[in-house]
Structures are given as C-alpha cells and as structure tokens.
Amino acid sequence: MTSTTADLLVHPQDAPDGPWWRSAVIYQVYPRSFADGDGDGIGDLPGITSRLEHLVELGVDAVWLSPFYLSPQADAGYDVADYRTVDPVFGTLDDADALLHRANDLGLRVIVDLVPNHTSDEHAWFTAALAAGPGSPQRELYMFRDGLGEHGELPPNDWKSVFGGGAWQRVTEPDGTPGQWYLHLFDVKQPDLNWHHPRVRAEFESILRFWLDRGVAGFRIDVAHGLVKADGLPPYGHEHEMLQGTDEQRPQAPYWDQDDVHEIYRSWNRVVSAYDGDRVLVAEAWVEPAERLARYVREDELHQSFNFPYLVTPWSAGELREVVTASLQATDAVGAPTTWVLSNHDLVRHASRFGYPAGTRLGNGIGADDPQPDAALGLQRARAASLLMLALPGSAYLYQGEELGLPEHTTLPDDVRQDPTWLRSGHVHRGRDGCRVPLPWQADAPSYGFGPGPLSWLPQPAVWRELALDVQREVPGSTYETYRAALRLRRSLELGTGSLTWLTGWGKDVVALANRNVTVLANVGTTDLELPADTVVLVSSGEPREVDGVVIVPADTTVWARLVRA
Ligand code: NOJ
Numbered sequence: 400m401t402s403t404t405a406d407l408l409v410h411p412q413d414a415p416d417g418p419w420w421r422s423a424v425i426y427q428v429y430p431r432s433f434a435d436g437d438g439d440g441i442g443d444l445p446g447i448t449s450r451l452e453h454l455v456e457l458g459v460d461a462v463w464l465s466p467f468y469l470s471p472q473a474d475a476g477y478d479v480a481d482y483r484t485v486d487p488v489f490g491t492l493d494d495a496d497a498l499l500h501r502a503n504d505l506g507l508r509v510i511v512d513l514v515p516n517h518t519s520d521e522h523a524w525f526t527a528a529l530a531a532g533p534g535s536p537q538r539e540l541y542m543f544r545d546g547l548g549e550h551g552e553l554p555p556n557d558w559k560s561v562f563g564g565g566a567w568q569r570v571t572e573p574d575g576t577p578g579q580w581y582l583h584l585f586d587v588k589q590p591d592l593n594w595h596h597p598r599v600r601a602e603f604e605s606i607l608r609f610w611l612d613r614g615v616a617g618f619r620i621d622v623a624h625g626l627v628k629a630d631g632l633p634p635y636g637h638e639h640e641m642l643q644g645t646d647e648q649r650p651q652a653p654y655w656d657q658d659d660v661h662e663i664y665r666s667w668n669r670v671v672s673a674y675d676g677d678r679v680l681v682a683e684a685w686v687e688p689a690e691r692l693a694r695y696v697r698e699d700e701l702h703q704s705f706n707f708p709y710l711v712t713p714w715s716a717g718e719l720r721e722v723v724t725a726s727l728q729a730t731d732a733v734g735a736p737t738t739w740v741l742s743n744h745d746l747v748r749h750a751s752r753f754g755y756p757a758g759t760r761l762g763n764g765i766g767a768d769d770p771q772p773d774a775a776l777g778l779q780r781a782r783a784a785s786l787l788m789l790a791l792p793g794s795a796y797l798y799q800g801e802e803l804g805l806p807e808h809t810t811l812p813d814d815v816r817q818d819p820t821w822l823r824s825g826h827v828h829r830g831r832d833g834c835r836v837p838l839p840w841q842a843d844a845p846s847y848g849f850g851p852g853p854l855s856w857l858p859q860p861a862v863w864r865e866l867a868l869d870v871q872r873e874v875p876g877s878t879y880e881t882y883r884a885a886l887r888l889r890r891s892l893e894l895g896t897g898s899l900t901w902l903t904g905w906g907k908d909v910v911a912l913a914n915r916n917v918t919v920l921a922n923v924g925t926t927d928l929e930l931p932a933d934t935v936v937l938v939s940s941g942e943p944r945e946v947d948g949v950v951i952v953p954a955d956t957t958v959w960a961r962l963v964r965a
Pocket residue numbers: 474477478514585621622683744745
C-alpha cells in the first residue's frame with residue numbers, strides 16, 4: 400500500500416545537541432485555574448507547586464505560567480501593576496521562588512509571561528502620568544494624544560480595541576477639565592506603553608534580568624507583534640474581533656507587526672544570551688504569512704513563536720499537510736524550530752472546536768444559547784489531532800487540561816463571565832471564560848479537587864467528574880494515559896529533533912508522515928484505514944480494531960506505527 404518513490408522530505412533531522420527548547424514540550428499553566436492552595440476558589444502559586452509532580456508524570460519538559468504579578472485583574476493578570484511583585488491572590492515572591500526551586504528539583508523548566516505592550520492603569524507609571532498632566536515627561540511613557548474636534552472631544556484616530564469598542568480613552572486632567580486621550584489596544588485598564596521611549600526599553604530589560612536572576616528558563620512575550628505603532632498613528636479603517644492576522648479584507652494594521660519591533664527583540668536576545676542554560680524567548684504574535692512570522696525568530700531575535708495558523712487549521716487532511724509544510728519551511732529558512740499548539744487560554748478548547756463541522760467560524764467563547772458541539776466527536780478528533788501534533792518535529796505547547804480531554808465549558812451562565820470582551824463588546828462576544836474553568840483533579844472531592852474546599856472562581860461543568868485526573872490515571876486508553884504514552888515515546892524516539900517526510904499512497908484523507916523510523920497516520924476521512932500486515936502500532940488515539948488479522952484505524956484516529964516494508 401505504501402510507496403516510497405514519491406515520498407517528500409520536508410524537514411531534515413535537527414542536530415542532536417541543540418538547545419533544549421528546539422524540541423521541548425511545554426505545558427501552559429493558567430495560574431488562577433490550575434490548583435488552589437488556600438481554598439479561596441482562585442488557583443495560586445502554592446497550589447501549582449503542590450501539583451508539579453503531575454507534570455513530571457505526564458512527561459513534559461517545561462511549564463509556562465500565565466501572569467501572576469500584582470494586578471487589579473481587569474484582564475486576568477494581563478494588566479500588570481508591578482512586574483516584580485506577586486499578586487496576593489496568587490501568593491508572594493517567596494512562593495514564586497519556592498515554585499522555581501521545586502520545579503528545578505523535579506527537572507522542570509519554568510517560563511514566565513512578560514506583558515510589555517501595556518501596563519495596568521494602576522501601575523505607578525500610569526498614575527504618575529495622569530497626575531503630571533499634558534506635556535509632562537511622565538506622559539511620554541504612554542501613548543497620550545490630544546483629541547480631534549474643536550475641543551478635543553473626538554478620539555485621535557479610528558483604532559478599535561481588540562476587546563471591542565474604541566481604543567482611546569479620554570482622561571480628566573488634574574485641574575478637573577476633560578483632557579487628553581490614551582491608547583489602549585485592549586481593555587481601558589490596559590494603557591499601551593510608548594516603545595520609542597528609552598526608559599520603557601531600559602525598564603523591560605531590567606524586568607527580564609529580575610526574573611532571569613531568579614532562575615526562570617525564559618519568557619513568553621505577550622502581544623509581541625504590537626509594541627511599536629506606525630509613526631503618526633495613521634487611521635486604519637477596520638476592526639479586529641480578537642488578535643488576528645491579515646487577509647485581503649483586513650490589511651496590515653498600523654499597530655501590528657511594524658518593522659521597528661525587531662530592534663527590541665535583538666536587544667532582549669543580548670540580555671538573555673548573557674545567561675547560562677539556553678533561556679528562551681517565545682513570541683505570542685498573530686502574524687501572517689509564515690515568512691513574516693519567521694522574522695521574529697531570526698537568529699539574533701526571539702527563539703520561538705506560537706504557531707497560530709496551525710492552531711486554527713480545521714480537521715482537514717489537505718489543510719493540515721499544507722500548514723505543516725509551510726510552517727516547517729518558514730522556520731527552517733531562518734534556522735528556528737517550528738512550534739505546534741492546539742489550545743490556550745484565549746481560544747475555545749480543541750476538544751470542543753473539533754466537535755463542530757470543519758470550517759465553522761467560532762468566536763472566543765460559546766454560550767448556552769449557541770449551537771453546541773458534538774462532544775464525543777470533538778474529543779475523538781481532539782485526541783487524534785493531539786497525537787498528530789506530538790509526532791511533529793519541533794516544540795509543542797500543551798494547555799492545562801487538554802491531557803484530560805477537557806472540553807470548553809459551553810454553557811457557562813453569562814452572569815459569571817469575567818472576560819472584559821463580553822462587557823466591552825456590548826454582550827456580543829462571549830469572551831474566553833469557557834476555556835479557563837478550574838481543573839478537575841479528583842472526581843469525588845469538592846471543586847473536583849481544584850482546591851481544599853468547594854470554591855471555584857468559575858463553576859465547573861458536571862462532565863468534569865468523569866474527566867477528572869484520578870478517573871483517568873492508570874486507565875489504559877484514557878486521554879491522560881494516551882498523552883503520557885505519546886510523550887514517553889516522543890522523548891525516547893527523539894521525535895522532537897526528528898525529520899518530516901510526507902508519505903504517499905495512503906489516500907487524500909490520511910495525513911501520512913514519517914519522523915525518523917516512525918510512521919504516523921492520521922485518518923481524517925470518514926472510512927476505515929487498513930494497515931498492512933505485521934504493522935506494529937506504538938500508540939493510538941483511539942481503539943484500532945482487528946478484523947481477520949488486519950488492523951483497522953477508524954475515522955478520526957491517529958496511530959504511530961512501525962511498518963514492515965516489503
Ligand atoms: C494575549 C493574552 O494571551 C490575552 O489573554 C490577553 O488578554 C491579551 N494578550 C492582552 O494582554
């Protein structure tokens with residue numbers, strides 16, 4: 400059935416002795432929802448520390464922590480009031496140090512989140528800027544402008560907030576009169592910094608060093624494509640639903656992916672390069688096409704960028720092949736590793752996304768009155784998609800709970816929603832709460848073991864009970880044990896530094912590839928796939944059936960196998 404004649408090598412093996420992050424599996428912890436140590440219903444650093452062994456058992460290399468810094472929590476911590484202080488809701492700086500020590504003892508690296516595009520409006524710089532008034536050096540650190548119109552009553556331009564509504568807020572000056580406007584590409588409580596200012600640059604280099612000195616393995620850079628705005632702040636004429644790339648209808652925005660942003664990353668590269676241990680800088684950049692995104696990971700800039708084009712690819716064999724090829728080619732051209740990701744704290748979890756017909760356009764959240772996903776289909780495809788992802792060379796990012804096959808909470812009551820998107824869009828876009836629900840560790844404990852008591856900052860759906868970790872542990876074929884098996888094999892077979900060859904002869908609906916000597920087959924079609932005799936299945940996302948000695952891979956299933964070739 401297989402034919403090697405037209406097989407196509409797309410990506411060669413990596414050097415065996417490269418930095419760890421080129422092939423790492425990195426697990427995203429969303430601190431408020433991972434584990435609650437003190438029972439207030441909000442996850443915290445001691446909670447995370449107490450559960451780090453789970454990540455060792457799962458078999459990941461590193462953890463990325465979303466922000467835990469001092470913050471009024473207007474955007475769940477992505478509104479930072481002090482970058483060197485831990486928010487009391489999450490613990491103390493000592494708790495952060497204890498977490499780093501424990502992780503180090505367990506052989507887990509820790510990446511933290513850096514939020515450089517904006518601060519909180521409660522950051523000392525911003526309150527000083529408000530108090531100091533127009534024309535002051537303090538205002539220069541942010542994007543203050545006079546308004547248009549006779550009395551400055553109109554915003555300086557037409558830019559829209561990613562969370563809905565306008566991107567400018569008018570302030571009341573210290574003398575009580577209506578005054579200047581400041582830019583906030585996100586919430587009104589997230590004023591954008593002025594990255595042309597040397598003090599802003601110096602401050603962030605100092606923040607990098609503060610955390611590097613404490614032993615972090617690197618940083619995930621929030622909105623890495625947004626720091627520099629086009630000179631003169633020209634009008635744009637379009638809106639963004641959320642962070643999105645460009646297309647014909649939506650040309651390049653004057654606040655995303657500006658060329659001057661790269662100079663910042665060259666200077667950060669110099670900062671981290673002075674430290675030992677191959678520290679890593681990861682870009683959250685919604686930039687297309689792949690060649691443009693690859694500029695962020697040139698040799699003297701950042702090291703990785705999240706592969707969002709891969710994340711948004713529907714369950715379609717052709718589209719999957721295309722995006723994998725394009726991703727590998729673009730990063731190979733600049734010598735960087737490709738990354739892979741299927742879920743994070745901003746998007747509908749993939750176990751629910753794949754429960755909709757391919758190509759369905761979903762917002763960032765689903766409400767009880769929206770069409771609901773097919774949960775069983777979603778989970779089956781999610782497992783198949785994850786197993787395909789974990790076979791790819793490069794680095795993979797997992798989002799907490801996907802190892803349990805957690806779906807989105809698609810019926811959260813609207814009155815518990817906290818994402819500013821819901822409010823700012825005038826109750827049009829549900830926002831991201833549904834992927835941020837606290838994790839289920841134990842089926843029979845209050846809050847499913849998230850904390851010591853019953854509290855959970857968002858209500859957990861009833862299905863958490865059957866998906867809890869203790870229900871799946873040591874159960875062969877559970878989602879959790881499938882992830883574990885895949886991660887173990889990925890490590891021992893060195894797939895992360897492996898190669899990628901597309902295999903022909905498996906039909907158009909099968910994503911068929913070889914990485915080193917493993918054959919990976921994702922059956923994206925609707926009919927059974929028969930494996931040649933003597934095939935050894937190493938791991939499977941579902942139950943392969945055997946009929947008359949022939950192994951059958953059903954639809955929506957991925958296997959890693961060893962083929963005995965004629
Ligand atoms: C991207 C983060 O992932 C998201 O959660 C946040 O709201 C925005 N950046 C603004 O910081």
